[in-house]
Amino acid sequence: MNLVFKALAHPVRRSIVAMLRKGPMGSGDIAAAFDMAWPTVTGHLAALKDAGLVDAEKEGTSVRYRLNISAAEEAVSFLMELMGAGAHAAEPKAPPEEKQS
Amino acid sequence: MNLVFKALAHPVRRSIVAMLRKGPMGSGDIAAAFDMAWPTVTGHLAALKDAGLVDAEKEGTSVRYRLNISAAEEAVSFLMELMGAGAHAAEPKAPPEEKQS
DNA sequence: CTTGTAATTAGGTGATTGCCTAATTAGGAT
DNA sequence: ATCCTAATTAGGCAATCACCTAATTACAAG
Numbered sequence: 001m002n003l004v005f006k007a008l009a010h011p012v013r014r015s016i017v018a019m020l021r022k023g024p025m026g027s028g029d030i031a032a033a034f035d036m037a038w039p040t041v042t043g044h045l046a047a048l049k050d051a052g053l054v055d056a057e058k059e060g061t062s063v064r065y066r067l068n069i070s071a072a073e074e075a076v077s078f079l080m081e082l083m084g085a086g087a088h089a090a091e092p093k094a095p096p097e098e099k100q101s
Numbered sequence: 102m103n104l105v106f107k108a109l110a111h112p113v114r115r116s117i118v119a120m121l122r123k124g125p126m127g128s129g130d131i132a133a134a135f136d137m138a139w140p141t142v143t144g145h146l147a148a149l150k151d152a153g154l155v156d157a158e159k160e161g162t163s164v165r166y167r168l169n170i171s172a173a174e175e176a177v178s179f180l181m182e183l184m185g186a187g188a189h190a191a192e193p194k195a196p197p198e199e200k201q202s
Numbered sequence: 203c204t205t206g207t208a209a210t211t212a213g214g215t216g217a218t219t220g221c222c223t224a225a226t227t228a229g230g231a232t
Numbered sequence: 233a234t235c236c237t238a239a240t241t242a243g244g245c246a247a248t249c250a251c252c253t254a255a256t257t258a259c260a261a262g
Contacts (some may be wrong), residue, residue, distance in 0.1 A: 001115075002110060002111075002112060003108075003111045005106050005115075006106075006110040006112035008106045008110075008176075008179075009103065009106035009107040009109075009110045010103075010249095010250085011103060012250095014102075014106075014179065017183060018182075018251075021182070021183065025207060025210090027208075027210090028207095028209080029207065031209090036250095036251075037251075037252060037253080038208090038209075038210090038251090039209085039210075039211080039212095039251090039252080039253085040250070040251055040252075042209065042211085043208060043210095043249090043250075043251085044250090046210090051237095058258090060208095060259070061207070061208050061258070061259050062207095062208060062209080063209065063210095067183070069183055069184050072180055072183055072184065073184075075109075075180060076177070076180045076181070076184065078109075078115065079173055079176060079177045079180065080177070082118065082122065082168070082173055083124070083169055083170050083173065083174075083177065085250065096223080097208085111219095111220085113220095127238090128238075128239060128240090129237095129238065129239080132239090137221075138219095138221075138223075139238090139239075139240090140221090140222080140223085140239085140240070140241080140242095141220070141222075143223055143239070143240060143241085144219095144220075144221085144240095145220090147240090148219095149230060159228095161229070161230080161238095162228075162229050162230065162237070162238050162239085163237095163238060163239080164238080164239065164240095167203090
């Protein structure tokens with residue numbers, strides 16, 4: 001979960017994730033969408049892959065990245081429980097689990 | 102949203118937020134819950150306040166911190182839209198679920 | 203084998219983070 | 233005023249981050 005939040009704490013990486021929402025993309029196409037050097041984008045993709053938010057698949061000479069939402073589930077649960085805490089002032093629910101992603 | 106994800110990208114800050122889920126707490130009680138110097142915790146609280154996730158309210162000589170979930174709503178929306186993109190992503194084991202009640 | 207293209211790794215730099223101790227501010231009590 | 237406690241700010245240090253350019257790997261085609 002740590003790596004997931006960390007990965008999403010950067011606008012470029014959130015943007016990449018949003019792009020992949022519409023379907024898988026090659027590394028080059030992703031890099032071309034940003035006004036920064038390709039290796040920088042590669043770094044962002046590596047961060048997303050580390051977090052488990054994307055999977056990379058080699059396809060000939062290019063690499064196809066696709067979204068993997070399952071890594072985000074823990075993060076969603078965390079936030080949903082937060083929201084639940086707003087509805088009721090004090091609710092003894094499941095204890096907060098601290099797991100590393 | 103940036104600051105929210107950034108703030109939640111640290112286990113101590115997530116833990117603080119989880120603690121505040123049960124109700125407001127004083128700075129000292131929060132600091133006492135961690136095995137680190139008080140000023141370090143103050144820094145984490147400042148990060149959470151910057152993100153809008155907590156509000157601080159002076160109460161005599163102490164300071165009471167309280168959860169503010171509204172700052173997390175954008176982050177939740179972002180993640181929920183991600184989950185909605187499951188149809189285009191790698192096929193997870195579970196079928197794509199819509200927003201649950 | 204040579205060349206071209208796709209993508210990553212290597213390496214460097216300035217900014218930021220996370221932690222600490224020491225100093226400071228703010229109130230309440232003596 | 234003086235002192236004590238609560239909390240923050242100041243300042244320093246090692247580690248990480250985000251970005252760049254240059255070098256390298258991987259693969260496909262001529």
